[in-house]
Amino acid sequence: MAFTFAAFCYMLSLVLCAALIFFAIWHIIAFDELRTDFKSPIDQCNPAHARERLRNIERICFLLRKLVLPEYSIHSLFCIMFLCAQEWLTLGLNVPLLFYHLWRYFRCPADSSELAYDPPAVMNADTLSYCQKEAWCKLAFYLLSFFYYLYCMIYTLVSS
């Protein structure tokens, strides 16, 4: 029984992973909200509703944008921690997602970083379904890694 740095890493990542899971769930809900307008078609055509709906979309997109950086930085923090703790297997599992995040972040059109999740782009059915799929995949990944971290934490605590 030893409280090593690795064990600490796993404990911390366990907590943060829970946060990421919440993020992912929130994303799923947000995209669902964007996709479907829960008003009846006649209501949807109502200009007053249009205003409300648009404000809603903008608010969601604003929040989505706000969440991009925290999520990506938490995940890269994991990678750095595992690198320091020399947990190579765990690091290896996380590296693909790290690269994906980097790609996502830098692929945004060069002129302004504001363009990630901007309302006209996100509302495109194609983009929206891609984002939704992405959110589901991330949820699954974070859930699995949550249990994996839990296992690893106990294992490191017990083994040495």
Added chain:
Amino acid sequence: MAQPAGAPTGQQPYSNGPVQNQLMHSPDGQGYSPAVPGSYSHQMPAKVPPHQSSGQYSYSGSQNVSQLNNYQGPGQTLNRPPVAAFSGSPVQQPGPVPQGLLPVLQNSAAVSSAGSFPPGASPPVLSNWQYSQPPVSQPLGAQTSPLAGVPGTGSAQPPSSLPGSTNPAGSYQYAASPGAPLLQNSYMKPGSAPPPVTQPLTPLHPPRPPLGPPPVGGSPRPSTAVAGPPSAQFLQKSAANQEGDAMPAASDGSVVQNSYDAIEGGGLMAAPHYSPAAPNLKMNRSVGYSYPALPPGYQHTSPPGAPGMNASALQYPDGSKHFHQPAMGTNHLTASMGGLSLQQEGLRPVNLLQERNILPTTLLKAPVPNLHEDIQKLNCNPELFRCTLTNIPQTQALLNKAKLPLGLLLHPFKDLSQLPVVTSSIIVRCRSCRTYINPFVSFLDQRRWKCNLCYRVNDVPEEFLYNPVTRVYGEPHKRPEVQNATIEFMAPSEYMLRPPQPPVYLFVFDVSHNAIETGYLDTVCQTLLDNLDSLPGNTRTKIGFITFDSTIHFYGLQEGLSQPQMLIVSDIEDVFIPMPENLLVNLNENKELIQDLLKTLPQMFTKSLETQSALGPALQAAFKLMSPTGGRITVFQTQLPSVGMGALKSREEPNQRATAKDIHLTPSTDFYKKLALDCSGQQVAVDLFLLSGQYSDLASLGCISRYSAGSVYYYQSYHRKHNPVQVEKLQKELKRYLTRKIGFEAVMRIRCTKGLSIHTFHGNFFVRSTDLLSLPNVNPDAGYAVQMSVEESLTDMQVVSFQSALLYTSSKGERRIRVHTMCLPVVTTLSDVYLGADVQAITGLLANMAVDRSVSATLSDARDALVNAVIDSLAAYRSSVLSIQQPGLTAPYSLRLFPLYILALLKQKAFQTGTNTRLDERIFTMCQVKNQPLVYLMLMTHPSLYKVDNLTDEVMFLWIGKNCGQGFITQVLGVPNYGSIPQNMTHLPELETAESIRTRAFISWLREQRPFFPILYIIKDESPLKSSFLQNMIEDRTESALSYYEFLLHIQQQVNK
């Protein structure tokens, strides 16, 4: 005989709205000589056995008709004059019985129609009657069973068997012979003058007599060319009437004026000019479709001497048909004459390297879906609604294999000729998917109908059973809603949760020093002044003005003021509106004050030295002013906005234009995008007129229009003195802009049959919830495109349908819904998918996708994607459809123009490489690609070349070759010899020679056909504009782009890899 649409209405009883009824049915009445249906109605009183009629409407039963059945009945679509194809050229036509020409034509029509029909094919004729003359339902009823039997009998009826089948031929002729002349007269009428003038129209048109009749040999083509345009005008007229607009000008725009003369002129020109016997112009070979620069292979294809003649002679009618509704007449003629061969030819692979003369001799039309002709004749006009694949692949796998994009191109708010309008207390819609009832639903029995999009069975409401047209109870399938694929509903009150907004127009002018220098304000104010009365609107119309330099100026126009009151707001960081109630004022009540203002405005700022431009704050102010009502903001901007919110920096580096890598196609700030979304939420659209000499970052500024469903106009280097042609262009386009129809607070929804899903939209709008487009304004010059995928396989479906519904508030303050429905067959084999490919629609959709790609990735990516689209589809065709591997580059017949069009796209300003395109110009072209309807897009991409030696594009070029005939130079251009043609000539002198009159008539006719105003450039061999002309010679090689032949070789190499 039914009166033309303009005639007083109301005689026909139609409980819900006499006007609409009359209009809806008048064209048919015109089309079919009254004698014929009349006599029938005597013989057979109306009584329809219900079971027969219900059988008739279960379309699913008669789907698998052989290809022979794609004959389009003359009355196929409401809005086109049915028998126009038979009309002679105007010279021959006027006589009551055109002896020389008509019999021949009739014959051919009879032959072909009979040929494309199985024996016993009288149903088309009869059903047309029925369609046009509702009371005559008996003959139809009698014929329904043969109709249903068509699939069985119509397997293969070669044209040779015609003589045998006397019945169809006879019956058809019966319809056609009285129909043609009568129709001709009646439908010319509204175009020309008062109804009683059934006489030859000759006297109306002075230039005709000296010219003499065109050779009869060439008649079919000129005749079609001529037959079209009047219809266009007719269309416009009746549209105006039918909209109930008090001011026709308001809805017609300038297009209509004068078009008859022009057409006549154009048509007349066609004959002498293009007849091989008397070419007035010496044909310069370098202008025809065979260029000296081309590899030898090009010229081999057709006999020497002929090609130039050929190309242009044929090209002419081509162009003439560009613009009116795809001239039903011609359509019909070719369909009936070539219907057979067309279908078979569709399967024929074309070796592109060998067959060079692939350009069609007539205008390329949308392929006709292979549907039962009963359904096809109800189908939506391809100009309004068009699919890239008219045969929908059954599964996504099949679609992937074909490597062609699946999508729709829409022009939903096009000015229409004949638009049935229904005022009804109920609008019948599917209970689950909210689809509007349409011609492609099936009636299970009288009380139930099955939705063709989601297959839910719905009840027919009680009111719907009564048919107001025939005044018969129990015929829901004969209601106008079920007879027209394009229809407009007057929305009942539940569709408006707030009162419809009044038309509100706000004009925002840049009055900085730079703007005053260009002198645009004079032109704009004058044009506005002239058209103040024809702005679409009603008594509630409101108007307001804002000007800005580094401060913002408002104009108080309230009643009681002796002159407009100017209010200056200099706090541009936090804009507020001084006395908002007086800035937007009622147009009618304050007209004098407004006119005062427009007269003084150009002089007010002449001494201004302010160079800064605060566009951002001005737009914010405009938005604040407009947000309580919604409406249209028209912004005139002449430079890069430099102060306040939304200030921009110049990003263009001229020496970097060449590298396609680092050009700035994305906006540099999202200020304009955000503002546009706010505008969209408040039902405000922003239209941008950019008149700028230097770089103005249209990529950023354009967002304001793009997301608020506005439109962008760009006048490069506008200057009152230095660039007078731009002034004229601005004048004309502004006039069209001000007077065209407009719809406010609109939303559009596109639905499609379960299994298909729409995933990407192109155009100017904001997508509010996956399938709902928010359009604060909608105008008749805007087009939209959508991409689709096959989500679930469409097994056990024979047809799929698409429906677009546009809900808008008209300028008269009525809430209206315009619904278009299209029905297409589903196929299971790859060769069928290729057979139905619509090459123009595909090119249009690919262009839209390429714009997206160049913004999200790079321009070179987009170019590669375009080339790959050709390579992939041809490779797929080669590997999976062709059984025999031939050498060379083979393409399916339907896609034979695909490489050419893609090459044309690559050479277009939007996608070309090289240094000669300015960034703003490039972005403007991209905006146009996104926002223009397909017809105009194709015209921009692949302009038509006419024999008069001019090329049409957004600008027109009149190319004067060195060895141009002396006669043309003196008589048309009015100068003694070639050397003295001025360098920058942009107008044709008005000379009293026949040639001059003809040429000018032709050019003005060409201009009238487009919503934008093309500038005419007269170009000599050594002119600096030569390159812009040659740039449109798509098949040629230029410094940075391949020639067509080289491009084909490149593709071949890739395909055969």
